[in-house]
Amino acid sequence: MDIKTLVLALALGNLSLCAALFFFEQERRRAGLAAASTTWGMAKQFQAVAWGLLYLRGTLPDFLTIPLANALLFTGFALDASALWEQAGRRVWRRYLLPALGAAIGVFTGAWLLDMPAAERIAIASVVIGFFFIAGAAALGRGWSAGTLLRRYLVLSSLLLALAVMARGLLTALLPDGWSWVSPALIQGVGIAALYLMMLGSAFGYLLLTREKQQAELDRLEVVDALTDVPNRRGFYQTLTPWIALARRPGMPTSLIILNLDHFKRVNDNYGHPVGDKVLKAMVDVCKKQLRDSDLMGRLGGAEFAIQLPRTSLEDAIMVAERIRLAVAAMPVKADKAVINMTASLGVTTIRADDTTVSLFKRADEALQEAKQAGRNRVAEAQTGAGALEA
Numbered sequence: 001m002d003i004k005t006l007v008l009a010l011a012l013g014n015l016s017l018c019a020a021l022f023f024f025e026q027e028r029r030r031a032g033l034a035a036a037s038t039t040w041g042m043a044k045q046f047q048a049v050a051w052g053l054l055y056l057r058g059t060l061p062d063f064l065t066i067p068l069a070n071a072l073l074f075t076g077f078a079l080d081a082s083a084l085w086e087q088a089g090r091r092v093w094r095r096y097l098l099p100a101l102g103a104a105i106g107v108f109t110g111a112w113l114l115d116m117p118a119a120e121r122i123a124i125a126s127v128v129i130g131f132f133f134i135a136g137a138a139a140l141g142r143g144w145s146a147g148t149l150l151r152r153y154l155v156l157s158s159l160l161l162a163l164a165v166m167a168r169g170l171l172t173a174l175l176p177d178g179w180s181w182v183s184p185a186l187i188q189g190v191g192i193a194a195l196y197l198m199m200l201g202s203a204f205g206y207l208l209l210t211r212e213k214q215q216a217e218l219d220r221l222e223v224v225d226a227l228t229d230v231p232n233r234r235g236f237y238q239t240l241t242p243w244i245a246l247a248r249r250p251g252m253p254t255s256l257i258i259l260n261l262d263h264f265k266r267v268n269d270n271y272g273h274p275v276g277d278k279v280l281k282a283m284v285d286v287c288k289k290q291l292r293d294s295d296l297m298g299r300l301g302g303a304e305f306a307i308q309l310p311r312t313s314l315e316d317a318i319m320v321a322e323r324i325r326l327a328v329a330a331m332p333v334k335a336d337k338a339v340i341n342m343t344a345s346l347g348v349t350t351i352r353a354d355d356t357t358v359s360l361f362k363r364a365d366e367a368l369q370e371a372k373q374a375g376r377n378r379v380a381e382a383q384t385g386a387g388a389l390e391a
């Protein structure tokens, strides 16, 4: 395959990616969802136009097919790197990649204005493209040791391809006649093939990474409450299970508190659901401040929370519950024009040797109901079945 055909393949390849992405985003827009990959989509658009212009070299005026085409190509690769940094949760590209892009366009355009030989311009362009590709690989390489195999493969293959593209540019300028068995045609072929693999790798890599990220988020939401960012019922049960097993052995007990905000429904009814959400989030922050690092708070649903206190006796757990009750009562939540004062009822128990998750939560829940029936804003202990401890 000659180089011109490969350049055409690059233009068409990027164009078809743009089309696929357009229809994908169109569907999301119709469903009322935010655009999924704006920066990456822009990168593909810039690259499609750039490769198209490069293909038309000789047909269109030089200023379109040389400086403009390369400026668009650099922008496309800079945006590719940006998309990867965005995906990694860092938008630093604005600070670093944009000035680098400006400098690259300036240097290349300067070289063209100064009438530098084509081989030297190719060297500049190759180094620039390689640089941006490595910048993208750097985003993927963050947290290498914890990274997935896909991520590691993409980092290594990106580095390899970037080096091949840079080598092609530099060898074209430094060894125009080739060297030993390395003919100029081989150098060009390897360089352009590397660019083609870059396009494919970047497309499949980005899409697979997006899917990997979405899957990780779905897995997280299986066990974490999206609103308050604490474990949900399932996540909380999972963490509690080993402690239930440990309770069969003598040693320090593990205690459980169940907390329910009093008359929370009224908050929703009077101020609306978003304010209710704000109260729930504030509630979690207040409780967490009263807990040790080894304690775990989870949301069972609605305005009901559970707190697991490892190596804590019933008496100590009651003290913690009381501290939480006072902290909640002393926490006014500011929302819009209102200041909302909340109280909470809490049921406390300790894991017994013969407990299952069901029996444990049943006992804690009974204590909570006792606290509610005794007038709310109080702590009740389960074991004795005694009434509320404090009002």
Ligand SMILES: Nc1nc2c(ncn2[C@@H]2O[C@H](COP(=O)(O)OP(=O)(O)OP(=O)(O)O)[C@@H](O)[C@H]2O)c(=O)[nH]1
Pocket (backbone or CB within 6 Å): 227, 260, 261, 262, 263, 264, 265, 266, 268, 272, 273, 274, 275, 276, 277, 280, 301, 302, 303, 304, 372, 376
């Ligand atoms: N804002 C908000 N409200 C929620 C959410 N989940 C459940 N709710 C609401 O929380 C309320 C739960 O109220 P309950 O725990 O039964 O409390 P209550 O009946 O008002 O008061 P008590 O009798 O003291 O427990 C219901 O109105 C639910 O609609 C949520 O994620 N956000």
